[in-house]
Amino acid sequence: MAKAKIIDGHVFIHCPGCKRRHALNIDPANGRPAWGFNGNLDRPTFEPSLLERSGHYVSGQPQPPDCWLCNRAAAEDKKNYVCGVCHSFIRDGNIEFLGDSTHELAGKKVPLPDLESAD
Numbered sequence: 234m235a236k237a238k239i240i241d242g243h244v245f246i247h248c249p250g251c252k253r254r255h256a257l258n259i260d261p262a263n264g265r266p267a268w269g270f271n272g273n274l275d276r277p278t279f280e281p282s283l284l285e286r287s288g289h290y291v292s293g294q295p296q297p298p299d300c301w302l303c304n305r306a307a308a309e310d311k312k313n314y315v316c317g318v319c320h321s322f323i324r325d326g327n328i329e330f331l332g333d334s335t336h337e338l339a340g341k342k343v344p345l346p347d348l349e350s351a352d
């Protein structure tokens with residue numbers, strides 16, 4: 234059971250902090266940035282760190298109370314629209330979240346889950 238899989242030059246992992254997949258480009262032909270990858274789908278390592286910003290954490294987006302994603306999430310009571318920051322190091326099959334992540338796993342290091350069963 235693999236923790237990652239490669240589709241079209243991107244490695245997909247399931248992030249236990251965001252509870253969804255992240256895709257890391259490993260082919261410079263796809264454009265920058267391209268991560269260094271150890272090629273091991275069971276114990277993946279990437280360099281450098283992964284930083285994902287979503288919703289109003291993306292620079293230039295409307296901030297609360299004018300963030301439509303936050304407002305929609307509040308109106309529909311859905312958690313998957315939450316704006317946030319996910320900053321991590323993925324090494325040897327583990328994902329270590331840095332303190333500037335906005336989800337509950339900030340500052341923690343946990344094993345990456347099996348990709349297919351986590352989705």
Ligand SMILES: [Zn+2]
Pocket residue numbers: 248249250251252255285319320
């Ligand atoms: Zn994440």
Ligand SMILES: [Zn+2]
Pocket residue numbers: 288289290297300301302303304316
């Ligand atoms: Zn927002």
